[in-house]
Amino acid sequence: MIDKITLAIDFLLEHKLLFTALIIVLISLIKQFIISTIRGDVAFLSDVQRKWMSRTKNGIFILTIMVLFMLWQAEVSKFALSVTAIAIAFVIASKEIILCFTGSIQRASSRSFVIGDWIEVGNIYGQVIEHNLMATVIQEIDLENGQYHFTGKTATLPNSMFFTYAVKNHNFMKRYVYHHMTITVAQFVNLYPLFPELTNKIDAYCEDFIEVARRYNGVIEKHAGVDLPGSEPHIHVTSGATGEQNVNIMIFCPTERAIELDYKIRQDFMEAFQQRFHAQPKG
Template sequence: MEKLTLLIDFLFTHKLLLTLLIIVLISATKRLIIYKVRGDVSFLSDTQRKWISRTKNGTFTLLVILLFMLWQTEINKFALSVTAIAIAIVVASKEIILCFTGSIQRASSRSFVIGDWIEVGSLCGEVIEHNLMATVIQEIDLHHGQYHYTGKTATFPNSTFFTYPVKNLNFMKRYVYHNFTITVPKFVNLYPLFPSLTVQIEQHCEDFHEVAKRYNSIIEKHAGVDLPGSEPHIHVSSGATGEQHVHIMIFCPTERASHLEQSIREDFMLAYEKEFAC
């Protein structure tokens, strides 16, 4: 008992050594928990990512609290000594403060959780981690009409939430309103092609039409707005130099959007060639 008391007194006398010991123990505990959660799987599930993120945030918070309690006396003395330069410290730590408040804003608004698809500025991707300072996403190529992972990981500070709106695209993980445009250089009457093209699109979507209809209804109820619907939509607009743009929108499974687009483009081109062949 006396040896334990002497050891404790020694550690509290040598706070740097105690600080190092606390950091090592908490880091080792964090690594062990993450190792147990990750297991031997090649790809992490949303549940695993959530627990890994909670472990990292929890151990970091615990470390900060313990070190603050350990060095409280020194921190108080230091705070008194820097009162004259408090304004300079606030200015210098502006970005850090914004990151903390951005994290609080995200948590209070519940704008997204780990596993959601989000768009922030020009970045689109699936959230794989978030903490007090930054958010990490696995980038998805949405701006080019694709819905696959690019293999890039993007990390942005939470202060970004005060600069750009956060768009939650989570419903797009299963079904998506896929829009694409076909440009016709000649100014001809394209409307006679649309009835047969609509039938062909419906045939392409026949195997998932009922599921798409139900899922569309669920999204409408959740969002509280009247969405376009699960049926295909076709309309035409004209360009500045006389060309015509055929805009097509379908509601389909996200992983099949690109393939369906190519099939519909082929159907349109065959019908156009047959109708307006010279």
């Protein structure tokens, strides 16, 4: 039995390509088994599951590289000594790959985000669902248009982007958000008499969560070390380039209720505007 095992090992060492293929297949099966075990039968993955799946993939990838390097060490050494010029050219040609590796190191050392965080890189917004040595995968969120829902798209960002674009962490927006809305009024009329009643209605909409919002706002201020606008609604008017008036409203509210409150506040403003400026008989 031992002799057969020895003969099999000698055969595989003589045919390293076959041995490499077997190693890759075996490691892939082990990885698939571990990932399936972590995932279980749930329909939606939790952040903890995503973290362990990412760690498993990264660990197995590193293990595979180490095993294959040990197997081909002699050949790699001979190749490196004989084709130094080619190796230098390869490094230059693989600049983007090197940047991805170093970008991964930069992300890990700065701890700019972890799996589950909402981030912005360039003009891409999303929740981090996986990161490895080469890329970061996010589920896209429509933050750019003032929405807070997933678009269903998955974006894979090469880690080299972290040297080109600033990484903005929007993780606190998963629970509460400073929601901005702008209502444009073409007529030049005095809008300020509408604001006290509108503010009262906004306060009524926020009454059931305002205490939690104040505490959460305080936590964010303490964590960030800056003075934030606060949890109370803010209303101010600005002028557009062609003379129109822009009513800017900002509220601090639960993320999942932002769109609902946006709709109600816009409706209240438009009804009040219609009643005050269009229901009066012309003199």
